[in-house]
Amino acid sequence: MQGKISQVVISRLPRYFRYLGDLKDEGVERISSSELSKIMNVTASQIRQDFNHFGGFGQQGYGYNVNYLYEEIGKLLGLDKKHNLIIIGAGNLGQALANYMNFERRGFFVKGIFDCNEKIIGTKVRDMTVMDISELKSFVIKNDVDIAVLTLPKTGATKISEILVECGITGIWNFAHVDLDLPSHVSVENVHLSDSLMKLSFKIKGEKN
Amino acid sequence: MQGKISQVVISRLPRYFRYLGDLKDEGVERISSSELSKIMNVTASQIRQDFNHFGGFGQQGYGYNVNYLYEEIGKLLGLDKKHNLIIIGAGNLGQALANYMNFERRGFFVKGIFDCNEKIIGTKVRDMTVMDISELKSFVIKNDVDIAVLTLPKTGATKISEILVECGITGIWNFAHVDLDLPSHVSVENVHLSDSLMKLSFKIKGEKN
Numbered sequence: 001m002q003g004k005i006s007q008v009v010i011s012r013l014p015r016y017f018r019y020l021g022d023l024k025d026e027g028v029e030r031i032s033s034s035e036l037s038k039i040m041n042v043t044a045s046q047i048r049q050d051f052n053h054f055g056g057f058g059q060q061g062y063g064y065n066v067n068y069l070y071e072e073i074g075k076l077l078g079l080d081k082k083h084n085l086i087i088i089g090a091g092n093l094g095q096a097l098a099n100y101m102n103f104e105r106r107g108f109f110v111k112g113i114f115d116c117n118e119k120i121i122g123t124k125v126r127d128m129t130v131m132d133i134s135e136l137k138s139f140v141i142k143n144d145v146d147i148a149v150l151t152l153p154k155t156g157a158t159k160i161s162e163i164l165v166e167c168g169i170t171g172i173w174n175f176a177h178v179d180l181d182l183p184s185h186v187s188v189e190n191v192h193l194s195d196s197l198m199k200l201s202f203k204i205k206g207e208k209n
Numbered sequence: 210m211q212g213k214i215s216q217v218v219i220s221r222l223p224r225y226f227r228y229l230g231d232l233k234d235e236g237v238e239r240i241s242s243s244e245l246s247k248i249m250n251v252t253a254s255q256i257r258q259d260f261n262h263f264g265g266f267g268q269q270g271y272g273y274n275v276n277y278l279y280e281e282i283g284k285l286l287g288l289d290k291k292h293n294l295i296i297i298g299a300g301n302l303g304q305a306l307a308n309y310m311n312f313e314r315r316g317f318f319v320k321g322i323f324d325c326n327e328k329i330i331g332t333k334v335r336d337m338t339v340m341d342i343s344e345l346k347s348f349v350i351k352n353d354v355d356i357a358v359l360t361l362p363k364t365g366a367t368k369i370s371e372i373l374v375e376c377g378i379t380g381i382w383n384f385a386h387v388d389l390d391l392p393s394h395v396s397v398e399n400v401h402l403s404d405s406l407m408k409l410s411f412k413i414k415g416e417k418n
Contacts, residue, residue, distance in 0.1 A: 010411055014404035018386065041390075077407045078414035092308045096301035100402075102386075108406060146413065171413040173406060177227065177311075179250075187412035189405055193309075195223035196400055197317060197382060198286045202219055203396035204355065204380040205287035 005053050012050060013077055015040070020070040032063040083108045083171075084145045088160055089152030090115040090123070090130045093175060097149055098125050111143045116156070133160070140167040147171040154178035214262050221259055222286055224249070229279040241272040292317045292380075293354045297369055298361030299324040299332070299339045302384060306358055307334045320352045325365070342369070349376040356380040363387035 019040055023031060033051075037044040051057045054076060057069050074080060085103075087094045090113050097103075098110050113125050116133045123130050131139065139145070148164045150157050150172060157176030164172065165186050172188045174180055180188050228249055232240060242260075246253040260266045263285060266278050283289060294312075296303045299322050306312075307319050322334050325342045332339050340348065348354070357373045359366050359381060366385030373381065374395050381397045383389055389397055 011408060013411065014401070014407040015388075017407065018401075018404065041388075076411065076414075078410040079407065081414075083410060083413075092301075092305035096305040097402075099301045102403060103406060106403065106407070108410075147409065170416060171409050173409050179224075181250075185416050187409060187416055189409035189412065191400065191402070191405055192223070192227075193306075193400065194311060194315065195227065196398055197312060198223040198226065198288065198315070199220060200356065200380050200382050200396060200398035201287040201292060201317075202222065202285065203398065204292075205285075205290075207379060207394050207396055 009050050009053055013073055016047075016050070017070065017073045017077060017079075020066055020073065023066050024070050028066050030063040031066055035063070079107050081107065083147050084111045084143055085109060085147045085149055085173075086111055086136075086140065086143075086145050087113040087149045087151060088115075088133070088136075088164075089150065089176075090117075090120050090125055091151060094149070094151035095125050097151065098128070108147070111145055112139055115152075136163065137167045140164075140169060145169065147173060149173045150176045152176055218259050218262055222282055225256075225259070226279065226282045226286060226288075229275055229282065232275050233279050237275050239272040240275055244272070288315050290316065292356050293320045293352055294318060294356045294358055294382075295320055295345075295349065295352075295354050296322040296358045296360060297324075297342070297345075297373075298359065298385075299326075299329050299334055300360060303358070303360035304334050306360065307337065317356070320354055321348055323348075324361075345372065346376045349373075349378060354378065356382060358382045359385045361385055 019036070033044040033047045037047055054072070057064055057072055085108055087098055087110060094113060098113055103110070110128070112131055113128050114131050114133050114136060115121055121130050121132050146169065148169045148171070150161065152160065154177040157174070157178050158180060161172060161180045161182060165182055170186055172180065172182070172186060174188055174190045175193065177192060177194060179190070182188060228245070242253040242256045246256055263281070266273055266281055294317055296307055296319060303322060307322055312319070319337070321340055322337050323340050323342050323345060324330055330339050330341050355378065357378045357380070359370065361369065363386040366383070366387050367389060370381060370389045370391060374391055379395055381389065381391070381395060383397055383399045384402065386401060386403060388399070391397060
């Protein structure tokens with residue numbers, strides 16, 4: 001099923017999950033597509049179309065069961081399974097992500113943090129000692145790590161990503177300022193912060209014209 | 210001109226800018242759309258179509274002048290102008306962004322950093338003293354700030370964003386885990402890190418099925 005679903009639909013799932021989590025926290029038990037559409041500022045027909053890709057999630061006439069929908073979208077997103085992460089690059093951004101507890105709530109556990117700078121190796125981030133890149137391979141295998149977070153400069157990112165693939169990593173969350181060209185069984189999600197800031201700059205410029 | 214261009218085309222501009230910057234650094238003077246297409250892994254026809262939205266950027270037969278193209282796309286992105294930023298939320302992520310020097314290379318200058326936690330107010334981040342949120346308004350006006358970076362929990366983000374708009378901020382780079390509903394003259398660019406990590410989790414799951 002999953003293979004046929006467009007990237008655009010997939011990219012909307014985390015947002016649905018976020019809003020449904022808020023509704024659940026507020027104690028809402030059922031919600032219609034039109035109510036959800038108002039809160040999320042998308043059309044009710046888009047919501048129904050999106051959900052139909054995954055079997056519809058139950059009777060529309062009675063509205064959706066919020067808890068059920070939240071759980072099901074969570075499963076689609078793979079959040080019913082634990083993921084073990086490592087962070088490559090213990091600079092400011094790597095440290096910030098290592099300290100971000102919210103990821104654990106979703107089943108993402110930071111198991112280790114690595115750097116190649118001798119001044120940083122051996123220091124502590126959260127309760128973890130920063131390790132040398134040379135320890136990468138044995139650590140990944142021993143700790144059943146499936147996701148690597150790249151928070152290092154772009155010059156080192158391509159080579160490290162290839163080593164990570166050799167180690168058996170299947171997911172890369174890439175903050176390095178470079179696009180990675182990896183085998184198709186490896187999933188990559190890019191967060192190019194500079195690109196994002198430039199998009200904002202473009203939008204501001206548009207408003208001023 | 211700009212108003213008619215789709216968000217999809219706009220979202221590709223920073224990536225062109227990034228690749229052209231690399232080519233420029235490597236000393237490449239001219240490049241054809243087909244050469245650029247191979248490096249960037251998009252079709253040459255998409256490149257030509259994208260560039261035609263902005264007047265085409267010169268003769269295709271001779272290839273594009275790399276430096277000219279880099280400068281022109283930079284201007285489109287508003288990078289020929291300086292932007293003054295403030296960061297709201299001096300936690301790990303706020304500190305990481307404050308310390309990221311690369312933004313300055315693009316003309317984005319962090320002028321101040323704010324928090325509402327009394328334990329953090331008065332501490333130093335880079336060479337800046339973390340200020341109290343109550344000082345926001347006078348600071349924004351005095352320092353001609355146009356962009357605010359929101360790196361605070363979602364509970365405070367909506368209220369702060371409204372205050373920022375009152376202060377005259379026209380661009381918000383939003384890392385808070387909430388969608389902001391602001392007047393149309395204010396541009397918002399979201400970086401929802403948890404959403405991005407969930408997308409990666411979905412992709413990994415797809416590869417395993």
